Amino acid sequence: MTQDVAFPTRKDEAWRYSDTDALAGMDLGAFDRWQDIEVPAGETVRETLVISDENSDPDGVELRRLRVKIGKGARFELFGVIAGAQLGRVEVVLTLAEGAHFEMGGITVGGRSTVREFVTRVAHEEPNATSNQIVRSVHWGKGTGNFLGRIDVVRDAQKTDAAQSFKGLLLEKGASVNAVPQLEIFADDVKCEHGASVGQMDENARFYMAARGLSPEASRRLLVQAFIGDALVELDDEAEQERLLRIALDKLDKHL
Amino acid sequence: MLKIENLTAEIDGKTILNGLSLEVAAGEIHAIMGPNGAGKSTLSYVLGGRPGYEVTGGSVIFRGQDLLDMEPHERAASGLFLGFQYPVEIPGVSNVQFLREALNAQRKGRGEEPLSGGEFLKVAKEKAALLKLDMDMLKRNVNVGFSGGEKKRAEMVQMGILDPAFAVLDETDSGLDIDALRVVGDGINTIMRNSGKGVLLITHYQRLLDVVKPDKVSILSKGRIVKTGGPELALRLESEGYDAVMAEPA
Numbered sequence A: 001m002t003q004d005v006a007f008p009t010r011k012d013e014a015w016r017y018s019d020t021d022a023l024a025g026m027d028l029g030a031f032d033r034w035q036d037i038e039v040p041a042g043e044t045v046r047e048t049l050v051i052s053d054e055n056s057d058p059d060g061v062e063l064r065r066l067r068v069k070i071g072k073g074a075r076f077e078l079f080g081v082i083a084g085a086q087l088g089r090v091e092v093v094l095t096l097a098e099g100a101h102f103e104m105g106g107i108t109v110g111g112r113s114t115v116r117e118f119v120t121r122v123a124h125e126e127p128n129a130t131s132n133q134i135v136r137s138v139h140w141g142k143g144t145g146n147f148l149g150r151i152d153v154v155r156d157a158q159k160t161d162a163a164q165s166f167k168g169l170l171l172e173k174g175a176s177v178n179a180v181p182q183l184e185i186f187a188d189d190v191k192c193e194h195g196a197s198v199g200q201m202d203e204n205a206r207f208y209m210a211a212r213g214l215s216p217e218a219s220r221r222l223l224v225q226a227f228i229g230d231a232l233v234e235l236d237d238e239a240e241q242e243r244l245l246r247i248a249l250d251k252l253d254k255h256l
Numbered sequence B: 001m002l003k004i005e006n007l008t009a010e011i012d013g014k015t016i017l018n019g020l021s022l023e024v025a026a027g028e029i030h031a032i033m034g035p036n037g038a039g040k041s042t043l044s045y046v047l048g049g050r051p052g053y054e055v056t057g058g059s060v061i062f063r064g065q066d067l068l069d070m071e072p073h074e075r076a077a078s079g080l081f082l083g084f085q086y087p088v089e090i091p092g093v094s095n096v097q098f099l100r101e102a103l104n105a106q107r108k109g110r111g112e113e114p115l116s117g118g119e120f121l122k123v124a125k126e127k128a129a130l131l132k133l134d135m136d137m138l139k140r141n142v143n144v145g146f147s148g149g150e151k152k153r154a155e156m157v158q159m160g161i162l163d164p165a166f167a168v169l170d171e172t173d174s175g176l177d178i179d180a181l182r183v184v185g186d187g188i189n190t191i192m193r194n195s196g197k198g199v200l201l202i203t204h205y206q207r208l209l210d211v212v213k214p215d216k217v218s219i220l221s222k223g224r225i226v227k228t229g230g231p232e233l234a235l236r237l238e239s240e241g242y243d244a245v246m247a248e249p250a
């Protein structure tokens, strides 16, 4: 395989909202390190992934790249929280065989001037495969959360059902989120849905909660938990759900 | 128990409360009536400490403390409950989770031990039964998809669970049919009719006051209390209207 050994720049579509300055001085080899996962036909594999202050340098770059092949009728689930590093980035390149399913729940949280992003490229290469990607981003300070999701549906991949949902919650004025859906569809009998929205905390709800005795921190935590919880509803393991939620919420409590 | 003196408050620079004075003693239920736009909801929000409602003068002493000096959640912990005219929906947060956290936050503020999940559910079941609200409703998200009447009954279940010393109830009777009105009225009596408690009961209708019998009735107009009397004042308002009753000398 030939390698592109130059640093990416913001001109690259997949790095458009990223922090490419943070890449300076990085080991170029990192751009060619992939975790390969093959899900055999009919099986289910779940991967959970955390980038946090515990496992990454707050001022550095943390890049995780997954290359996934999902076999016929198989299911791959990815649940991830990006809550650490100056640039925390999860890339997923994935192909679905006939009748396969990809389920993703991603959460980004962060302040300062950090960038935390999910970048996915999902190829529906055979008929009847489905994919569902949910990303929830909560940012403050000058923090940024991104979801760049490309979906390719080849000509033969009829009855594809692909969905993407992105919501951003901005807790302070300087924060931002970006959603970049990109659909390349060459089959005609296909369902592709994507939704993106951005908002702020519901101050009516916060006063209501305060009137019942919850401190500003407690009401914020509850509302953020409800917001990011969307990304984990398909995670069928309560303990794991709890763990991922706690990582995201603790980040919030510690730094805001 | 609650002493409001010469209170003035504004929203967006517009004066809404304009020298309002009112006192409620422990053991009293005090009804507030008044035309639309008089400032009744504003009064309840100012007492609750809602952001955007700026107090520009006067004082409010609640159980010996300066209420206006406290944060909204501290007011709740000190025993104040606001029943909202329009209860707020909170998607993704269940009533059970919300109320247990709220109750335990208040208990912590008062130096009491938190209730366990089991203990809390026992209290919640009892209060839901009192207001004839299906316990399943409490497992759902806060007010989401509730009808107008269900929201008002849920407000009273919340009040029962939190067991406040003082309640400001803003048009808790609006949106209720006759049967629900009786259930809610009985609930208010059961929860709040107590020699150590007090209620400010904001309403437009005598029919709630037939169930929750007020000790005093005041008329609020243009941001101040213009008349105070006994239960008969509400009856006269019902038959003669605000204009006639307010027109006569105080």
Ligand SMILES: Nc1ncnc2c1ncn2[C@@H]1O[C@H](COP(=O)(O)OP(=O)(O)O)[C@@H](O)[C@H]1O
Pocket (backbone or CB within 6 Å): B011, B012, B014, B016, B034, B035, B036, B037, B038, B039, B040, B041, B042, B043
């Ligand atoms: N958020 C707001 N911004 C500006 N004016 C408001 C706001 N809320 C209420 N008001 C005004 O304050 C006055 C009193 O309103 P409110 O307290 O809701 O009256 P009531 O509950 O007695 O019907 C009205 O003139 C209303 O238009």
Ligand SMILES: [Mg+2]
Pocket (backbone or CB within 6 Å): B040, B041, B042, B085, B170, B171
């Ligand atoms: Mg009102």
